Amino acid sequence: MKILFDGVYHNNRRDCYTLHINRAVIYQNNLPLKIPFKHASSGYIDSLEEIYLKLEADDGTVGFGEVRGNCSYFTGDTTEAVIATLKSAILPVLFEIDLTNINQTHDKIENAIVGNMASKAIADIAIYDLISKYYGLPLWNLLGGARKMRLPTEENIPFCSLEETRKNAKALLDDGCRFIKVRVGLKPFQKDVERVKAVYEVVKQLHLESETEIAIDANQSWETKEALVNIKVLQQYGLKIVEQPVPAKHADSLRMLHENLDVKIFADEAVFSVDDLVNLINENAIDGLHIKLIKSGGIYNAVRMMDIAEAHHLSYMVGGMDEGMLAVAAAVQCGAVSRTNLFELNGHCRIKEDPCSGLEVSHSTVMVPTGIGLGIHVNEKQLHEIYKENRN
Ligand SMILES: [Mg+2]
CATH class of the missing domain: 3.30.390.10 (Enolase-like, N-terminal domain)
Structure with a gap:
């Protein structure tokens, strides 16, 4: 009888099967x-x-x-x-x-x-x-294969003057960015309204409404009713995604907003672990979530969360904090194997001098490194x- 497989994996390159x-x-x-x-x-x-x-x-x-x-x-x-x-x-x-x-x-x-x-x-x-x-x-x-090698990244509009907001938005859109997130939540709210409106007006002037996502991130700064009123005001300015409008522990508030608003309610601070995500899904509290490795405990759980989100037809963003290039590159690896198109992978771009190199960002697009491992050189x-x- 011809033996097709003898049950032993022969590693030709190495003579050991373990690594410590x-x-x-x-x-x-x-x-x-x-x-x-x-x-x-x-x-x-x-x-x-x-x-x-x-x-x-x-x-x-x-x-x-x-x-x-x-x-x-x-x-x-x-x-x-x-x-x-x-x-x-x-x-x-x-x-x-x-x-x-x-x-x-x-x-x-x-x-x-x-x-x-x-x-x-x-x-x-x-x-x-x-x-x-x-x-x-x-x-x-190693994670199963890349689904894409170019990841379009969101860009932030920070708290700044109206003039700077318009200038920043125009520069980003001219450069190819199609996902803009406006920071909101510092008083007075009217300033947030003016900045979101200014971004929307620039998007309209450039005839990019159909291809541009406008998001806000309130970083937990609103109470429930305040969030409902504020988001209804901002909705008229092309708003598609609202990230963590209310305190992280208030799943019932997220659910109320999710049920009563047409925009997508995303959890960020409210979802660290896989268990957090399952709880929010069971509560029917969110439309999507922002996955960050610093919250999930790394790549292994981030990929699990991506799978769970997809199985429940939730939107998700793969992103991170403002952090160094190697940390961002780890999230890029998750983004490459994901099915989402929402990314925040530019957290290293504001650093004066990074000891790492190898992650290219150009025109609000991150190129997935092709080298082995993370594809990053550490000096x-x-x-x-x-x-x-x-x-x-
Ligand atoms: Mg956030």
């Missing part, structure tokens, strides 16, 4: 911004406190992860807290893991500590970078090492 981490290094860099920002919940931010994790496997393969630390207004984490959690809870688990088993790796990180999604995200990103480099693949290939000489640990 031998060394972990944590770096922390403060990256000043070209243009500081301030939205309804962030306060004034003029630099990003980025944390980098380098993992080195026993065969010499290296993977990098990155998250932003100064996001306490959003994640509840601080730079110091993320680093402490990595050192005390995540790294001890990572040193025990066979990285070739992605499911088991994820479960062990998930079970290492409750919450602490930013610390889990940086580890998850570094492992995915490492394991896809080990197999010699771009990460999107380690520019990173500030703060901790190193070797496997015993």
